[in-house]
Amino acid sequence: MDAQQWRIDVDREVCAGTGLCVGTAAGRLRLDAGRARPVREVVEPDQAVVDAAETCPMEAITVRSLTTGEVLAPEL
Template sequence: MGEWTVELDRDKCIGTGMCTSTAPHRFRFDGGKSTPVDGVVEPDEAVIDAAESCPVEAILVRAADGTVLAPEL
């Protein structure tokens, strides 16, 4: 399956903390907004859950081939 890339649009982020509570090992707060701990991660369902739980869809998770895994479109 390969590694996933995790992108977070800080302009969209409203700092609800949903991602940091869903996947605390993958996201952290920085300046009142979330940021990924790492931009490239091993497949981890918690990252998908975090992206799906973001109320403003600020998180984008892609497979190694570029396919969008989350959020579902």
């Protein structure tokens, strides 16, 4: 397994459906039934998904290292 892979989780209960993340991380997140979800849950490192997690007004997006589970974004 690639040690550099990341996992994107979206809490769809918390997501407000603003679509901001879809604009920030095009191709990484999409809207589905008015809420965001990852296009793929496991991705190569991509600053755009960090930016999306940092800018989500609801902090609904979490980016973790797939191998360690460390939360990479948003910063606490």
